[in-house]
Amino acid sequence: MNERHAPYLMDTKATFDCATFGFDNARIQEALSVLGLHAEHAKLAERIRSEATEGEAEALVHSCCVALARERSFALIERSMGIECFTQTWTRHLRDYGQDFDTPKYFGERLAIAAAFVRAKIPLGILQLQHSLTQQALINNLSVKFADDTATLRPLIDCILKLNSLDVYLSAEGYRLPQIDELRKALTRLRKETSHWHQEASTDQLTGLMRYNTLMETLDHHINMAHRGHDGRSGSPLCVAMIDLDFFKKINDTHGHVVGDFVLKHVAGRIQAAVRDFDMVGRFGGEEFVIIMTSTHLELAKVIAERIRKGVMETPLHLKELSIPVTISVGVAMLRPGERKETLIERADKAMYKAKEAGRNRVMLAKDTGGTGDTGDSETLPEL
Numbered sequence: 001m002n003e004r005h006a007p008y009l010m011d012t013k014a015t016f017d018c019a020t021f022g023f024d025n026a027r028i029q030e031a032l033s034v035l036g037l038h039a040e041h042a043k044l045a046e047r048i049r050s051e052a053t054e055g056e057a058e059a060l061v062h063s064c065c066v067a068l069a070r071e072r073s074f075a076l077i078e079r080s081m082g083i084e085c086f087t088q089t090w091t092r093h094l095r096d097y098g099q100d101f102d103t104p105k106y107f108g109e110r111l112a113i114a115a116a117f118v119r120a121k122i123p124l125g126i127l128q129l130q131h132s133l134t135q136q137a138l139i140n141n142l143s144v145k146f147a148d149d150t151a152t153l154r155p156l157i158d159c160i161l162k163l164n165s166l167d168v169y170l171s172a173e174g175y176r177l178p179q180i181d182e183l184r185k186a187l188t189r190l191r192k193e194t195s196h197w198h199q200e201a202s203t204d205q206l207t208g209l210m211r212y213n214t215l216m217e218t219l220d221h222h223i224n225m226a227h228r229g230h231d232g233r234s235g236s237p238l239c240v241a242m243i244d245l246d247f248f249k250k251i252n253d254t255h256g257h258v259v260g261d262f263v264l265k266h267v268a269g270r271i272q273a274a275v276r277d278f279d280m281v282g283r284f285g286g287e288e289f290v291i292i293m294t295s296t297h298l299e300l301a302k303v304i305a306e307r308i309r310k311g312v313m314e315t316p317l318h319l320k321e322l323s324i325p326v327t328i329s330v331g332v333a334m335l336r337p338g339e340r341k342e343t344l345i346e347r348a349d350k351a352m353y354k355a356k357e358a359g360r361n362r363v364m365l366a367k368d369t370g371g372t373g374d375t376g377d378s379e380t381l382p383e384l
């Protein structure tokens with residue numbers, strides 16, 4: 001017996017909320033009206049119960065089960081919910097046949113039974129066969145009893161057909177919700193996985209920063225935005241900083257590649273700590289990083305680049321007994337009107353090489369069209 005499904009099918013005191021399945025009073029009335037089930041059918045259903053199911057429900061279910069057992073997928077019932085649970089639910093269904101068919105409770109119970117069948121992975125066809133067999137058995141039973149009284153028999157059969165249609169309809173609806181639920185869960189899972197893989201694909205494993213491709217796509221996007229201007233009219237300033245570790249080969253040669261990796265990670269952390277929340281940092285290559293600074297003029301970009309340089313210089317990496325000092329050289333360039341990312345990066349790169357040539361551990365600016373001043377370690381370069 002499958003414990004998970006049994007309570008849904010057997011707990012007679014449980015009330016099932018048909019609203020979960022999208023049935024409010026208006027929808028209940030709509031379904032009843034489509035099927036032509038009215039108040040007068042309550043009396044007919046009562047008659048069916050007293051004539052055909054009272055005291056006979058178990059025998060009826062037994063004979064139906066014998067027929068149903070010929071169906072190959074019937075074995076699933078035994079495996080997933082157990083025959084006892086199945087027959088008890090069916091017997092209860094027959095004893096209460098058509099009772100309060102116009103109430104949310106009636107709808108809720110049938111919807112929940114169908115949902116339990118779905119969870120037990122029993123095909124909808126079995127549940128619908130069960131309804132057909134019930135209909136057949138009741139009609140046969142009454143046809144024998146009222147063989148000579150067609151005036152009584154006809155409305156009773158009409159009522160059975162209608163109540164059976166309602167059962168078939170509710171079983172189909174009950175099957176739909178869990179399936180939609182499963183679909184929703186599968187979609188959520190897929191979305192999570194996609195976003196996880198997207199994150200993996202766009203993140204540099206060592207530093208946790210953006211990878212080269214994502215960095216370039218991001219730069220492209222922001223350059224387009226900057227050319228258009230945030231208000232869609234005038235251009236908006238954008239700067240790029242190219243950062244390269246100084247004498248990194250020596251660090252690798254002295255301490256080994258693994259320690260070199262720790263240094264890269266450490267510097268990436270220092271850069272992230274020094275930039276503003278909305279600046280975008282990526283790993284450009286081996287020991288090169290790029291920062292995209294939107295809505296930022298060269299003057300401000302220089303201040304930020306200086307802050308990063310100082311931050312790195314003042315925070316050596318401590319590894320056990322080792323203290324490894326690190327410095328960086330930085331080139332900063334501001335986007336020119338109509339400029340593409342390739343030349344912007346190239347100008348920042350050239351400025352960075354000028355910083356190397358000038359003695360390293362400094363910030364150099366690629367001259368923008370307006371020209372900039374020079375403070376401290378930063379220098380303004382001739383136009384590149």
Ligand SMILES: Nc1nc2c(ncn2[C@@H]2O[C@H](COP(=O)(O)OP(=O)(O)OP(=O)(O)O)[C@@H](O)[C@H]2O)c(=O)[nH]1
Nearest residue numbers: 244245246247248249250252257258260261286287
């Ligand atoms: N540990 C480690 N080393 C790397 C990685 N990527 C590149 N490198 C090393 O970075 C070093 C860069 O050396 P160079 O280009 O000569 O530059 P440098 O020694 O930093 O000297 P300057 O840039 O002129 O100051 C090389 O030894 C590369 O092998 C990496 O992911 N991990």
